[in-house]
Each structure stands twice: as C-alpha cells, then as structure tokens.
Amino acid sequence: MFSYYLRLAWISILRHWGLSLLMVCAIGLGIGTAMTTVTVNYLMSANPIPEKSQQLYYVQLDSWDINDPFDDGLNPPDQLTYTDSSNLMRAKQAFRQNVQAQAFGVIEPADPEMLPLIVNGRANTADFFSMFNVPFIYGSGWSNQSDESKEFVVVLSKETNDKLFGGKDSVGESIKLEGNMFRIVGVIDTWQPKPRFYDITTGAFNDSEDIFVPFHLIADEKISRSGNTNCWKPTGDGFKAFLASECIWTQFWVELKTQQDKEDYLQFLNAYVEEQKQFGRFQRPIDNRLSNVMQWLETQEVVADDAQMMMAMSFMFLIVCLLNTVGLLLAKFLGKAPEIGLRQALGASKSTLFSQYIIESACIGILGGILGLILAYLGLKGVEGLYGDYMKGLASLDTNMAILAVVLALVSTILAGLYPTWRACNIQPAQQLKSQ
Known part of the structure; x- marks a missing residue:
C-alpha cells in the first residue's frame, strides 16, 4: 500500500x-x-577534544589592578603573568601541566637555493603534546628533562617538514632557527582543532603552528614571542623587567583526572594566591577559576x-x-x-x-x-x-x-x-x- x-x-x-x-x-x-x-x-x-575535554582545565588568577577590575569584574584575566606560570610549573601539583605562548621565528634552510622561512611557533612545555593528544607522524614531543636542561629541540608540523625535508622522516636532523641549531625530535601529523581551544586569545579559528619549541627559549631570548599582552602598570626597562612584571601573556593548562583532583588543585591555587598577597601582589579578592575545555569556550564566547x-x-x-x-x-x-x-x-x-x-x-x-x-x-x-x-x-x-x-x-x-x-x-x- x-x-x-x-x-x-x-x-x-x-x-x-x-x-x-x-x-x-x-x-x-x-x-x-x-x-x-x-x-x-x-x-x-563543537567539542575539539571530546575524549579529554572534562579533564583539561584552563587556569585563571585575578592578579589585576584593585581599582580597575579586568572585564569589569565579571571574569579574572584571561592569561597569566610569567611569574605565576613559572611558579605553578615548579609546584607540579597537577597530573600534567603546560605553560605556553605564541612565538615566531625565521628558519634558514640548509639548501642554499631555498629562501628563509618565517614561521609561526608555539613555545610550550613538554606536557603540551600528551595533554592535547597531538598526533605524530615521526618521533614524539620532547621530555620534561629536556625542559629542565634547556635543550634546543623542536617539533615540526607536517607542512613545515614537507617544505624543509620533502616529507621524509627528519627526526634527528637539525635546523637553524633564529641563528641557533635545533634538533628535530618529532613531526606532527595534520592537526587543526576547531576551535583552537588551547589558545583562544590569539584566534579561536586560526591554524595550528608551524613549529613547537620549549617555553624556556622565550625567557632566554632565543626566540621571539608574540600574541596578546595586557599590562595594568609600568613594566620597567628591559626584557627581564618585563618577565617580572604584572603583564599577562601566557596560557596555563592542567590535566586533572577526577573531580577531587580539581578541588585539590583549586585549594592549591587559593593557597598560592594567599602566599603572594604577603608580597604585595593579588590585592583583589580571590577569584581563581578552573574551566574545562567547553566551559572555557563558552566563557570566551567563541560562538x-x-x-x-x-x-x-x-x-x-x-x-x-x-x-x-x-x-x-x-x-x-x-x-x-x-x-x-x-x-x-x-x-x-x-x-x-x-x-x-x-x-x-x-x-x-x-x-x-x-x-x-x-x-x-x-x-x-x-x-x-x-x-x-x-x-x-x-x-x-x-x-x-x-x-x-x-x-x-x-x-x-x-x-x-x-x-x-x-x-x-x-x-x-x-x-x-x-x-x-
């Protein structure tokens, strides 16, 4: 019918x-x-990392001016100072933690017939790759020991590896970046999370970076930093003074397996801020936040x-x-x-x-x-x-x-x-x- x-x-x-x-x-x-x-x-x-979005948390601390709240007092600053990121990294209170910032540099190819490449980079610590499930074609990310010993290592994107080495396995090779020789430890497969949740501040829908290098290279002035920077008081003269200032320009993520881990880490953040208050910092009321991936995207109004x-x-x-x-x-x-x-x-x-x-x-x-x-x-x-x-x-x-x-x-x-x-x-x- x-x-x-x-x-x-x-x-x-x-x-x-x-x-x-x-x-x-x-x-x-x-x-x-x-x-x-x-x-x-x-x-x-869309959820850019559904398998782990409930375990990855973006850290916010309110270190802003007591007389002029950030975002009209609705939300704490969207980034951390170099001082706070460094202190949290040294504390090692999370299962995994990662501090990062946007960077850029110039690669001088070994082939004299190739022109130098201006590349967008990400300066990050070792846990970045395992925290965000970054896929690799060759090799892997560097280790925490490489961060501590300040090694000159680099991870290339697939596109950059194709340009420099024709797509072959380049692990163990070296490239000249910003005048220094870097050892290649890994090549990332095509990886374009949408939204680019790990750094909303420089564009939620930008492409992922061409290279990834250790975060210490920024402080050591071996690579140039970029990205959003906000300051609420003068920084002083010189780059060292900038690093010690109250300017926010780093992003800090932690991986916490359980709800109890989250509560424990939030208590640690509160204790850290109380300690910093004794040094004359964090004069505003405590407003520390841990936002998982989807909460962070909502807070930043990605849509x-x-x-x-x-x-x-x-x-x-x-x-x-x-x-x-x-x-x-x-x-x-x-x-x-x-x-x-x-x-x-x-x-x-x-x-x-x-x-x-x-x-x-x-x-x-x-x-x-x-x-x-x-x-x-x-x-x-x-x-x-x-x-x-x-x-x-x-x-x-x-x-x-x-x-x-x-x-x-x-x-x-x-x-x-x-x-x-x-x-x-x-x-x-x-x-x-x-x-x-």
Whole structure:
C-alpha cells in the first residue's frame, strides 16, 4: 500500500508540477538558509577534544589592578603573568601541566637555493603534546628533562617538514632557527582543532603552528614571542623587567583526572594566591577559576552572539517558508475536492486519504530537503569566500548536517501538511458529487 501511495504522490506532483515546484523551492530556500547558519554554529561550538575535554582545565588568577577590575569584574584575566606560570610549573601539583605562548621565528634552510622561512611557533612545555593528544607522524614531543636542561629541540608540523625535508622522516636532523641549531625530535601529523581551544586569545579559528619549541627559549631570548599582552602598570626597562612584571601573556593548562583532583588543585591555587598577597601582589579578592575545555569556550564566547542571532533569524525565515507551503498545499488539496469526494463515495476511508496526502507532503519535503542541501552547500561556500581563512574548516557540510537537513525538511513539511490534509479529508462527498 505504501508503494501505491508513493506512485499516487509522484503522479500528483507531476500533474501539478508548477505548484509542486513552488513548494519545493520554498522548502529548499528555508532549509538551505537554516542549514547554512546551523552548520557554522555547530562547527564553531563543537567539542575539539571530546575524549579529554572534562579533564583539561584552563587556569585563571585575578592578579589585576584593585581599582580597575579586568572585564569589569565579571571574569579574572584571561592569561597569566610569567611569574605565576613559572611558579605553578615548579609546584607540579597537577597530573600534567603546560605553560605556553605564541612565538615566531625565521628558519634558514640548509639548501642554499631555498629562501628563509618565517614561521609561526608555539613555545610550550613538554606536557603540551600528551595533554592535547597531538598526533605524530615521526618521533614524539620532547621530555620534561629536556625542559629542565634547556635543550634546543623542536617539533615540526607536517607542512613545515614537507617544505624543509620533502616529507621524509627528519627526526634527528637539525635546523637553524633564529641563528641557533635545533634538533628535530618529532613531526606532527595534520592537526587543526576547531576551535583552537588551547589558545583562544590569539584566534579561536586560526591554524595550528608551524613549529613547537620549549617555553624556556622565550625567557632566554632565543626566540621571539608574540600574541596578546595586557599590562595594568609600568613594566620597567628591559626584557627581564618585563618577565617580572604584572603583564599577562601566557596560557596555563592542567590535566586533572577526577573531580577531587580539581578541588585539590583549586585549594592549591587559593593557597598560592594567599602566599603572594604577603608580597604585595593579588590585592583583589580571590577569584581563581578552573574551566574545562567547553566551559572555557563558552566563557570566551567563541560562538559570537551575532552568529546565534543569524541562526535564529534563519529559522524564522524557515517558518515563513513553511507557512507559504501550508497555503500552497491547502490550495492543491482543496483543488482535488471532486476527486476526493468521488473516492469517498467509492468507499475510501478518511485514514486512507490522510495517509495518501501526508505521503505526498513528505515527498515534497524530501525534494525540498535535497534542494536545501544544494543551497546550503552554495551558502557555505559563499561564507567561506567572504570570510576567507577565518572560516576555513567551518564551512562544510558533514554527514550529520546533511542527514539533519533532510530530516528537518521531511518533518517540517509533514507538519505543514497536517492542516491541509485534515481539511481535504473532511470534504463532504455528497456536496461534491451533487456539484458534478
């Protein structure tokens, strides 16, 4: 019986192809608009490391000016000072801990025919790679002992390794970076977490770095630092004075296995701040925070309010399209009143008629969903072209979004067809037969 209803639906759609095309276009436009914004919001707010996001915590300490609170007092500073990061690293109170900052440098290739490469870097400590599940093609990250002995080691991205060594295993080779020789200990596979949760301050959707080097190289002035820096009082002259200042520019993450570990570490942070208060620091009330990955993304408003507003507006447009579809379906089904009256007179039940026309609505919905997928794809390409690299990796339909588009179109059209179908099924056969 279902196949018979499908055949009737197809015959009806072809017979009234103009009206059917209008409905398919209306649904397609609504679905395409909605899925474009839903996909962008979905990818922007996705969990970038679901296997560990509940164990990784971003550390915040309120070391700011007592008379001028950071972020109007709503949140503590979004980074730490070099002094605090160094002290927390030395304490080793977490299962794993990592201090990091953005850096850059120039690589001088061994091949004299190659031009020097300006690379974006990340200065971090050894636990960075294991904490964030960084994948490796060759080798691995360096050890904590390498941090302590201040070795000149480097991890390359796959792209950088391809440029310098043609993609071969370069572990054990050396490169000249900022005038110093660095030993390569590992090559990272393609790794582009979206959002780039480990450093929101320099761009949640930027690409990951070209090279990774030990954090001590910044303090030793062997590599140049970059990224966001905020200060609330003068730093003094020279780089050593800057390191000892109250300027915030480092990010500090810890890995804590259990809720008890988190509570213990928070107590440690409170005790640390109390100790620092004795030295005249941390004059504001204690406001130490540990935010897991998803909490940190929410705090930093990675998904902007205007993006959410655009998604809400796109769903309002979808509702308008569905209301138009209701009117078109009503006109189509009521136009079949003589046919419906004749079928009822021949013994067709209301449930039979209801099933037939709901299936016809569903077929129109599926066609609208397919058109919506095409429009959503074109819309996402337009968004990617408009925003460029910022939307790289965030403007593509995955399988989940494609299935959602078709299901949304199907369910929406069935709901839109309920009232027209109900009206059609309540046509009085005697009245229709008398008018013939």
